[in-house]
Amino acid sequence: MKIDVLTLFPSMFAGVFAASILGKAEEKGIVQLNTVNYRDFSQNKHNTVDDYPYGGGGGMVLKPEPIFEAVESLLSPDAPKPRIILTCPQGERFDQRKAEELARESHLIFICGHYEGYDERIREHLVTDELSLGDFVLTGGEIPAMAMIDSVVRLLPGVLGNEQSSITDSYSTGFLEYPQYTRPAEYRGWTVPEVLLSGHHEKIGLWRKKQMLRRTLLRRPDLLDRESLTVEELRMLEQLKAELDDPNRDAT
Incomplete structure (x- = not known):
């Protein structure tokens, strides 16, 4: 699987992608993790990626051009179209079943937003999924993307040492997992x-x-x-x- 993350803060992912299960999965060649700073696709000399909303209102809105062009730079005409995921508090609630669904894909692209929101044309004409961790708002989409990526990658064959671990996880069966015990008795x-x-x-x-x-x-x-x-x-x-x-x- 290939996973690309569009973010204004690529350094936030360095430790997460290199450590623990994600780092081992990439070392094994099971997953390829990549970050893209969509500020690099800004079309003005100040490298701005946001602007004031039409009609007035507080906050700033992410412009469509940098997002569209950053995503398009990751597409290959010979490859299947990837799932393009917008992390957004207005999106569908992310759960284990969605993680299992995404784990069957070969390419995922996550778009992490900031500021007040996204230009609506990004939602309407670019993304395939809008996903949320829950009914709360964070300063950006990076933390939700990290959580979703971790949840998906651990389901890929060969990532966990024991393949039964993900099968019996809470929510994978539809129920919460049973209590676990180890030594001493x-x-x-x-x-x-x-x-x-x-x-x-x-x-x-x-x-x-x-x-x-x-x-x-x-x-x-x-x-x-x-x-x-x-x-x-x-x-x-x-x-x-x-x-x-x-x-x-x-x-x-």
């Missing part, structure tokens, strides 16, 4: 659930499924409304609800 009087020490894979699988449902029910019940639950999951969910309503009920 007892620490300060707190013990690991016995079922995880049993070596009985079927019982461990059932325990994990139930814990995923329990955690999702307690922390993100809205996710359950979006999933098509199996008969087994519905039975577990009803049992969990009964246990939560009656704390003295025997929980298994």
Whole structure:
């Protein structure tokens, strides 16, 4: 995969792209990470990329010319058209399913904005996606782009040491991930659930499924409304609800 980022602050990405999972993925040749300063495509002597909005109002708006020309410099007539992503608080909420969708692409271009916003022609005639991390506003699109890129790259084959890690992540299954434990089996009087020490894979699988449902029910019940639950999951969910309503009920 090739990922290009249009930004006024390329230095912000230097450490992120070189470290940890992203850095290792690039070393392996799984992903190519690149930043482009779209100020280099400004068409005036002062290298400005923004201007006052027509009709008045506060703030400055990013001009279309530098953005269009920076993106066009990255396109190849022989390659498929990339997904061109605008990081924007007005965009679609980014989630794990969107990360999985983008991980199937061969080329992504992220556009990081600043100031008051973008010239509307960028939205209408250039980008393929507008994505947001949530219902809040940041000073620029760099941090959302970093988060989205990290989320996408870790899904690429060969990036994680254990391919099962991304499959069982929270949200990949539709539910929050089950609790995890490691050695020692007892620490300060707190013990690991016995079922995880049993070596009985079927019982461990059932325990994990139930814990995923329990955690999702307690922390993100809205996710359950979006999933098509199996008969087994519905039975577990009803049992969990009964246990939560009656704390003295025997929980298994």
